[in-house]
Amino acid sequence: MRKAPGPLIGKRSLLYRKVAAFSAASWRIRQMCRSFLLVLLGLMVAACASVPPQPEVSEDREVFEGRYELLAQELEIVELEDDDNPLSELYYHLLVAELSVQLDDAGQALDSYLAAMRMADDVRVAERAARLALYERRNNDGLEAAQRWLALAPASPEAHQAVGLFELRHGNRDAALEHFQVLLDDPLIGPEEALARLGVALSQEPDREAGLAVLETIVAERPAEAHAQYVLAQVAAQVGRTDVALLAAQRASLLEPEWRAPYLLNIRIQLQEGETKAALDLLEKVLANRPEDYELRLYYARTLLNMERTASALGQFELLLQERPRDPQILYGAALLAVELERVEQARRYLLRLINVGERLDDAYFYLGRLAEGEGDYNGAIRWYGEAGGDRLVEAQFRIALLLVERGEVRAARQRLARFRREHPEEALRAYVMEAELVRQVGQPDQALVLLSRALGEWPDAVELLYSRALVNVELDRLLAAERDLRAIIRQRPDHAHALNALGYTLVDRTERYQEGYELIRRAHALKPTNPAIMDSLGWAYYRLGDAAKALEYIEQAYQRHPDPEIAAHLAKILWALGEYEEALQVFSEAWEADPEHPALLRAQQFLSE
Known part of the structure; x- marks a missing residue:
């Protein structure tokens, strides 16, 4: 005869809610459940050593099938058969904890792991509770869990680190240092790896200044260790103490002059601080002493590129290619730099070499098409574009259509885009937008309107189509129709800056609804404050509202940008x-x-x- 519901029954609703949340993701549940139950069985076996013998549980449970609905039913059976069963209580807390982790409810997971930890002497539960407490910053619970973890695994360097971090959070600096020292002295980890781990942990502490101070104390006891100085420099840089970071990086370089990493850290910090000349001087000095260091030269090239010193960066890429002439990434980077510098023949050579290497073929074909197009060789451009596929397919096909229009072959361009839509239905919407733009550019906005309206019959809420049709309607002076389409976009996406700007500018420029248009443009400007078109619109709104001086401020900035x-x-x-x-x-x-x-x-x- 079944007993009346006991104290666990009141908790069941929480578990059922978490179980229900997982019912739609059974494939993930099956994987998680099987691995979790193996751990759970181990815990239950361990717990049996400290609790009285309990009635056997039926072996034909369908828990092991991973079906959480059946698992919930099984829990109810266990509870109703014997509500005084400590294993049932432990089982409940562990299952809620694991489900809570999967549902990103770290607070509930920690509560349940703490409850389970207090019932079973299992190091895994204590460790999980301590790690969750670190994440949740529940320092009292965390210290309890970490100390339990350490008591169960007194030789564990990770447990010592956890206790040390919680002691530090409680202001017990000396106690924290004692536990960190155990980690640093562990022979299996080694001092360099241990210090690196500790540096990462301290850099993520809520009080990062306190973490840095502890690390400085530890490193001060290792004045001749370059690695210790380097870790200190890394953590100090993350904390924002660039003075400490630069000094530590310099000390590391002096202790080990052949080690590249401290130099690079020093250079990165100087660049972040705006000390560009000092950073480049140091980088060039280090490179002069290590001219064969490929990675260092690559870093130098990228630094020059980030500083928009394109010609100098290309020179470094050329030196890199002397050492590795078939490196596809360097070939591609050199080709793009040559394109940017309008060194057409040099860019073409690199792209053809890239094809010869057999890497990044679609990129090479596409840029060879761009080079030919820039030279007015439309036939050659169409041929190269026709070879491009992969991520370059859509853009290459659109470029072909544009070139056909440039040659006056509008019908051929439209036929090509229509064929592209049939062969690549996943890109049909973009192809419609492209075709409409081509038709509009050749002075046929009425046909563009027909085409976009047809496409909207298939995708009635497509933002790209609505936006394109609105622009065509503005061109045709169909302002009410344009406003309908733009407002339809804004209803779907209130943060669509371009739709807000287009509607606002239309009202300001083509109607007398100046204030309404101004408010829309202000919203767009708040979303994209550096966009030149939106800045121009805002300036034009001020002009229409009678504030020419304010208008000049925005439009001058827009013109400088574009x-x-x-x-x-x-x-x-x-x-x-x-x-x-x-x-x-x-x-x-x-x-x-x-x-x-x-x-x-x-x-x-x-x-x-x-």
């Missing part, structure tokens, strides 16, 4: 309105020379001539 013809037209108009006639004409003239057919400049010309 000297676009439309931004130039706005800037010229505002300068003219402020009486800066010569400067206005200069801005307009420079933009006109670059693109005399741009519609915005044609409109500005009329304004300036009035």
